[in-house]
Amino acid sequence: MCRGKAVVPAGLAKRGPAMNDRLLLGRSIETGSWVHKLDPRSKLIGMLLYVAAILLSRSWPAMALLAVFSVVVAVSTRIPLQYYLKAAKPLRYLMLFIFIVQLLTVKEGAALLTIGSFSLHEAGLRLGAFAVIRTFLLVAFTALLTFTTTPARLNQGLEGILSPLRFIGFSPGRFTLMVSLALRFIPTILDEVQIVLKAQASRGADLSELPFKEKGRMLVTLLVPVIAGAFRRAQDLVYSMEARGFRMDAPRSRYHRLRWGWADTFFIAMFIMLGIAAAIL
Amino acid sequence: MAIQLQQVSYTYSERSLWRQTALHGIDFELPQGTMVGIAGATGSGKSTLLQLLNGILRPTQGTVSVLDITLRAGEKAPKLLPLRRRVGLVFQFPEQQMFAETVEKDLCFGPLNFGMSPDEARERACRAMLDMGLDLALLERNPFRLSGGQMRKAAIASVLAADPEIVVLDEPTASLDPVSRKELIGLLTRLCRERGRTVIIVTHRMDELLPYADRWVILDQGRSVFQGSVRELAADPSLLTRCGLAVPDSLRYWRAVADRLGLEDEEPRLTPEGLAELIVSRESGSSGRVGEKGTGHE
Numbered sequence: 405m406c407r408g409k410a411v412v413p414a415g416l417a418k419r420g421p422a423m424n425d426r427l428l429l430g431r432s433i434e435t436g437s438w439v440h441k442l443d444p445r446s447k448l449i450g451m452l453l454y455v456a457a458i459l460l461s462r463s464w465p466a467m468a469l470l471a472v473f474s475v476v477v478a479v480s481t482r483i484p485l486q487y488y489l490k491a492a493k494p495l496r497y498l499m500l501f502i503f504i505v506q507l508l509t510v511k512e513g514a515a516l517l518t519i520g521s522f523s524l525h526e527a528g529l530r531l532g533a534f535a536v537i538r539t540f541l542l543v544a545f546t547a548l549l550t551f552t553t554t555p556a557r558l559n560q561g562l563e564g565i566l567s568p569l570r571f572i573g574f575s576p577g578r579f580t581l582m583v584s585l586a587l588r589f590i591p592t593i594l595d596e597v598q599i600v601l602k603a604q605a606s607r608g609a610d611l612s613e614l615p616f617k618e619k620g621r622m623l624v625t626l627l628v629p630v631i632a633g634a635f636r637r638a639q640d641l642v643y644s645m646e647a648r649g650f651r652m653d654a655p656r657s658r659y660h661r662l663r664w665g666w667a668d669t670f671f672i673a674m675f676i677m678l679g680i681a682a683a684i685l
Numbered sequence: 686m687a688i689q690l691q692q693v694s695y696t697y698s699e700r701s702l703w704r705q706t707a708l709h710g711i712d713f714e715l716p717q718g719t720m721v722g723i724a725g726a727t728g729s730g731k732s733t734l735l736q737l738l739n740g741i742l743r744p745t746q747g748t749v750s751v752l753d754i755t756l757r758a759g760e761k762a763p764k765l766l767p768l769r770r771r772v773g774l775v776f777q778f779p780e781q782q783m784f785a786e787t788v789e790k791d792l793c794f795g796p797l798n799f800g801m802s803p804d805e806a807r808e809r810a811c812r813a814m815l816d817m818g819l820d821l822a823l824l825e826r827n828p829f830r831l832s833g834g835q836m837r838k839a840a841i842a843s844v845l846a847a848d849p850e851i852v853v854l855d856e857p858t859a860s861l862d863p864v865s866r867k868e869l870i871g872l873l874t875r876l877c878r879e880r881g882r883t884v885i886i887v888t889h890r891m892d893e894l895l896p897y898a899d900r901w902v903i904l905d906q907g908r909s910v911f912q913g914s915v916r917e918l919a920a921d922p923s924l925l926t927r928c929g930l931a932v933p934d935s936l937r938y939w940r941a942v943a944d945r946l947g948l949e950d951e952e953p954r955l956t957p958e959g960l961a962e963l964i965v966s967r968e969s970g971s972s973g974r975v976g977e978k979g980t981g982h983e
Contacts, residue, residue: 599781606741606774607847608798610765629784636780636829 432554435482438667440552444561446668451549453675458538461682467537469685473678474545483551491547492540499536506532557660559584564662577653585641589634596633600626686750687717687851687883688738693747694758695733707733709907710747715885715900720877722894723887725904726929731887732777734904735853738885739772740765752850770799773849777856777887779840783828788814788839791828795847806846813842818868833860841869845876851883852876858890866893873897891925892933896955903928919943919953935960 434440439447461470478488506528513527550558559580566576601611604622611622695708707730715721725731736742737749740756749756754768773795776782785791792810797803814821817838823831828839837860844852852873858866874897876882888894901918903911905928911918918924919939922932935955942960943951946967954960 600784602736602741603776603782603784604794605765606739606769606776607795607843608766608769609794610769613764613766628786632829 431550433483433487433551437480437482437552439477439481439548439671441667442552442671443662443664443668444553444557445564445662446664446671447549447553448558448561448565450671450675451546453672453679454545455542457675457679457682458542460679461538461685462534463685466682466685467534469678469681470541471537473674474541477674478545478548481548481552483548487551488544488547491551492544495539495543499539502535502539503532506535555584555587560658560660560662575653581652589638592637593630593634596630596637597626600629600633686714687719687752688715688885689713689748689750690737691748691750693737693744693749695730695737695742696745697733699745707907708737711907711909713902713909713912715883717883718877718881719883719899720874720897721883721885721900721902722891722898723885723902723904724889724891724925724930728906729904729928730907731904732855735774735855735885735887738851738853739774740768741774766798770847771849772851772853773844773847775841775844775852775854775857777859779833779836779860780829782840782843783836786827787824788826788828788831789824791839792824792843792846795843799847809846809848810842813846814839816845816872817842818865834862834865837861838865838869849882851885853885855887856889857886858888858893866890870894870897891930892935895933895935896959903930905929915953915955919955 458470461467475485478485507524508528510528510531511523511525513525513530515523515525516529517524553561562583563576563580566574566579569576604626605611609622611619614622690711690713693708693711694706696704696706698704711734723731723734733742737744737756738751740751740754740762743749743756743762744758746758748758751768752771754763754765756762783791785794789807789810792813793803793806796806796809801809810824811821814824819835819838819842823835823839828836831839837857841854841857844854854873857873858869861869870893873884873886877884886894886898895915898915900914901911902909903918903924910928911924919936922936922940925932925936936953938960939953939955942948942964943953951963954963
């Protein structure tokens with residue numbers, strides 16, 4: 405569907421509307437797979453269990469099991485695997501950094517290389533690799549949640565999971581509204597940045613054509629209009645919600661109901677088993 | 686030629702699942718010093734087309750040549766600063782165009798970037814404000830505290846302040862009151878006729894531009910379906926209906942009168958005055974046609 409037949413000038417890919425393409429956060433990709441149809445609550449719990457499984461696995465076989473499991477589940481969503489890779493791509497430098505830090509600081513196991521007082525150890529290499537694999541799997545796989553669930557459904561799931569907390573005076577509705585607005589505003593703010601960049605570029609201040617020092621100055625001057633713009637949009641949002649009769653904590657009916665099915669139980673069970681297996685291996 | 690487009694296509698988000706082609710193989714040429722109207726239903730690619738003209742968007746296929754600068758798909762773009770100095774683009778929404786803390790700073794932004802001295806920039810800003818009929822007291826205000834109409838005018842002024850050779854405007858008359866709309870079209874016409882600027886206007890109100898535009902480009906779903914003079918457009922206004930546009934009243938009246946009087950090669954009269962004059966002149970010529978006077982206007 406998206407495989408690179410298209411020829412894009414290198415310059416274009418880095419600028420303009422293309423910038424938002426790299427941001428996969430909060431964008432669902434509808435393919436109608438079984439994972440898409442799951443209850444958002446089970447997916448949320450599944451992801452938490454996955455995080456636990458990652459933290460519990462401390463050996464190569466456990467890593468391999470995690471990797472195979474992740475790929476199988478990711479394939480079953482029928483979303484091209486490269487999208488999962490893309491989701492982890494922004495963290496590549498962080499992963500490299502983690503790897504190097506582990507490699508240089510862990511001084512256990514057999515020394516692989518010694519130069520003067522400096523040495524690299526087997527355990528450092530192993531732990532570094534584990535850390536990278538873990539980070540990668542965590543970020544790439546949990547993208548499944550946002551790929552297969554629309555933000556609205558995700559919110560509903562979160563609200564469902566948090567609803568027991570109502571008894572201690574916590575308002576899940578308020579909390580999830582806050583989260584959804586915050587998430588909603590990420591693309592809005594990026595749009596706002598694009599708008600100001602476009603406006604400035606069209607009047608002779610193209611960020612990509614400025615010398616490095618000027619670039620920094622321009623980015624700072626960007627802050628004020630972007631933040632002002634975000635506040636303006638927030639204000640508009642409040643008005644439009646109130647104009648349509650939204651009241652906080654008022655009882656509301658829902659278009660989608662949360663429904664727990666056998667597939668959801670199976671989904672959760674899969675992750676529990678993964679966690680147990682990862683801990684044992 | 687001021688502007689030449691060859692087989693230009695533009696696809697948003699080309700390399701992702703959300704790709705969307707806004708323009709398909711557009712070809713056209715616009716001579717220097719003309720006034721051009723661009724019309725099309727919503728979503729027909731008008732704004733995308735305009736943004737190609739000053740390099741804000743680059744074609745994903747084909748070639749865009751503006752003045753002596755050529756943007757070719759797949760090639761590294763040349764420095765765009767000279768292009769932006771010579772082509773001023775007024776965006777569709779003034780709130781997406783103004784970004785500085787005061788109107789004055791916003792108006793001076795372009796001129797300063799294009800290498801003018803601060804004094805010169807300020808003078809240009811003042812002149813542009815006056816041209817747009819805005820009070821100079823507004824210069825100190827925050828652009829977002831202006832009224833909708835004032836903000837629209839200030840946004841246009843911010844582009845005119847840099848005095849570009851080609852002025853491209855995206856629905857400049859939206860949110861303006863009728864008097865300001867007339868004044869703006871008058872100002873743009875003078876820019877074109879007296880100072881030889883090329884003026885390109887996207888509009889949903891074809892009526893107000895019809896008497897002044899030399900050429901029209903009609904877009905339909907990202908394709909250019911008509912390019913030519915008002916005369917050609919007046920010959921077959923049904924084209925507009927096919928593109929999901931309403932036929933402007935002035936064209937309808939002209940068509941009705943022309944069909945009734947059997948006028949073929951006449952220059953279309955698209956103002957009420959022009960039309961009235963024509964009818965009167967025909968009538969004084971042949972008094973037998975008096976009864977038809979009222980029926981020309983349906």
